[in-house]
Amino acid sequence: MTSVLAATQASRALWYMTRGTGVAALVMLTASVVLGILTSVRWKAPRWPRFVIEGLHRSVSLCVVVFLALHIAIAVLDGFAPIGWLDAVIPFRSPYRPVWLGLGAVSFDLLIALIVTSLLRVRLGYRTWRIVHWTAYACWPVALVHGLGVGSDARQVWMLALDAAAIMVVVLAVWTRIADAPATALTTRAIAGLVSVALPVAISAWVVAGPLHEGWAKAAGTPTTLLHPTRTTSVSTIAPGGQQ
8 A cells, every 4th residue: 555655646746747847848938939039139128238138048948958858758757648758859659649749849849959050050150040040939839839738737727827928928029029120121020910919819719629628638639548547636636638
């Protein structure tokens, strides 16, 4: 009995750690995106000179990588869902919610591409680095959708509020970037403005029709054996992979 209880407590701890590191990674990724945009417009304040913003952006970006690595490692080691090491880098191959877990792998790959190209910036040249850098910002909305599609907290009010806040600050940062763009870049500004409005609307509509809808766990691709898990945490908490 003691060994079973210890195993249950360890399993529960791993689950909470998976959730915690995932949320922390999203918060830090959001901060990294916002700081990156502010850096691109050379934003500064009396108490926040530009070099401080740039240094903070690099530090936060490194923290994102650390927490993502922890999130992936703990999710694999937990063993509750059939997630393997390759699932972290090869999208859409996992039997567990393949599309939504695969988006997490896509986001991770984009982040790795960003880091590698930043390290090789001198060899690649500024233009190539800049193209990859801006493309890599796509990892943020992909990671957001991944969390909503896979996360067991996706239906919790506090998590929805956190996601909404993340969307809001990124949109505000994008609008700041649009306002700073040259008047000659009218087409680019129009496209960026349209995307910054259309994407949050599309994500919100999908959340209502998907993760917030009854039966999402099954529709998302959760294996039948995990739809009614034996693991329990508390009365108010949904078990990972459980019916939502």
